């Protein structure tokens with residue numbers, strides 16, 4: 544994709560993302576990806592732009608795409624198909640059967656526990672982590688730690704939106720890239 548088209552498509556997407564002040568708590572400005580996903584052209588553009596970014600970063604050679612529950616589950620499997628990779632979920636505690644590894648974490652507006660199935664990734668597999676958004680980096684940081692515990696080779700994390708002022712990538716041990724910053 545040529546760089547002028549890339550930039551204008553991103554700028555158009557950014558303009559269409561709706562923001563909700565004081566949701567889900569006072570002081571949080573909630574950036575709602577569903578306001579663009581419902582538009583078929585925007586959904587297609589998001590996918591194309593994410594693939595273009597992955598190609599630019601040379602992150603294409605991956606075995607597994609990991610997605611974070613729940614909004615990460617929308618984009619991760621779509622990208623896994625494009626990259627000819629498998630999809631592995633990281634879920635909130637108590638939802639995955641079998642032996643799981645867990646980690647407690649804090650995000651912009653609450654705390655929780657994340658889990659991954661122990662047999663879902665093999666030692667040395669190349670992993671790309673996908674989520675909709677990075678705020679404090681709590682969720683992606685915890686996911687990287689879970690994957691380190693499975694001896695995975697995390698190539699990087701790609702998100703659609705980054706909340707720049709929170710400097711979330713500092714809390715993530717793998718490289719973090721985003722398409723749109725607020």
Ligand SMILES: O=P(O)(O)OC[C@H]1O[C@H](OP(=O)(O)OP(=O)(O)O)[C@H](O)[C@@H]1O
Nearest residue numbers: 612613614650651677678679680681682
């Ligand atoms: O960088 P952080 O501070 O960790 O925040 C980012 C996370 O917050 C949201 O998840 P959340 O679990 O709140 O909601 P969801 O279940 O709708 O994805 C979002 O989808 C990211 O995963």
Ligand SMILES: Nc1ncnc2[nH]cnc12
Nearest residue numbers: 571572573574651676678
């Ligand atoms: N400000 C925000 N908007 C949407 N999702 C979020 N997850 C964490 N912080 C968020």
